[in-house]
Amino acid sequence: MSWEADREVWTLPSGWQGLLLLDRLKLKAVSGSLCFHPVRLEALAKLLAFVDEANGLAPCSAERHCARLPQDDLSLWADRRRCEYWFLNQLLEPAEPFSSLLALLRRNESYWLVRFLLAQSAGGDKLQELGERYGVSRSHFRRLCRHALGNAAKTALRDWRMARSLLDVVEGRESLTQLALKHGYSSQSHFSNEIKGLIGVSPRSLSNIIQLSVK
Template sequence: MIDRTSMEVLIDDKSKRLTIATDKATLIATTAGVKVVSTEGLWRLHKLPLCGAAKLLVFLERNREIVRPFTAGKRRQREVVIDALGDLTVWNFEPWLISRAVRSDPRDVPLFDFLRAQETYGLVRFLLDEGAGVTSIAALSQRYGVSESHFRRLCRQALGRGLKLELRQWRAAMAVLDVVEGSESFTSLASRHGFSSSAHFSREIKNLFGFSPCHVRRRT
């Protein structure tokens, strides 16, 4: 009975042999290209979005009030290879990453350090901290220290879509969480999250998520 097998991959044109247990998956996180050169065995490969993983980690750590930016002077790893129990796929990657972040296993530190070192991580953290109080992309780009056109490109790469829609959804999502978790009036919530009125707040939630704030509060 074979309980492990091996494969050869090229990461940034450098050969690396991986030994993988048959009941595990292996995650390769890298900013360089990866190519499988093994000629034996049947492999199932999934390409996971690096930007999406870094963005998710920001939300997880911000929600738990964890601030662990990449330390200046620390050697940046070009790739990280870790084992994953079970059948890790593109479809269950987000729950897997959430579970790893919550349990704080020291073996996961290289992966999270790698994600924190990506510009997407710093950019999304910046947008969450600064985006709510700034109305123009020009002002945000100036605060970030790059031109407006370059800032738009960075945001589209990190977010997968335009910045304005993303900020709208973030603001609405945070407002809905406050509806669920508290008893504050809709007028007060609308003002605190930057909506012009409680009616504007209700319309925005309905348009983006398909339900009204009243419906959410009645169910909690």
């Protein structure tokens, strides 16, 4: 494998198996056959974006064109849950060559888009407003979001808003009216009805349950 820009060449031994992340390169099988299966990494980029955002890590770019990660068991890539579990375990103590995988994921547009959505959607902004801020049309923004999130952007943003608001309900520092306005709900009743429709319990009932449990 080689990259003309950097004049870098890699040679992998016969029988090597693992994960290769490749970006703009020439790949040539000198002899024998090369067996490969393309892997969608958007789910891992999304997970990493959440972890980096929670840790307050400033967005950064990486210049690596390729990373190679030897693996004995390739079957985990056929199961998304196993794959995510492996990734989060590795993320606890990242070391080479896993750090190279992280660097390449941080170059992925899905990673940047999820970071953008997490940072910009806290106030309950509408999807059209977010698309304009991102610099693309509404329809293209929807496609990008579905590709990065794995589902409709509207559904994801609704669930994130619910999670943020419920965390504030648990803390109990603000009234329900204040929380509704803070998270972009049109009113307290809108806030209560949407939460109850999603989890089956109103914010006030949840707050009462929490208060009783801590007494």
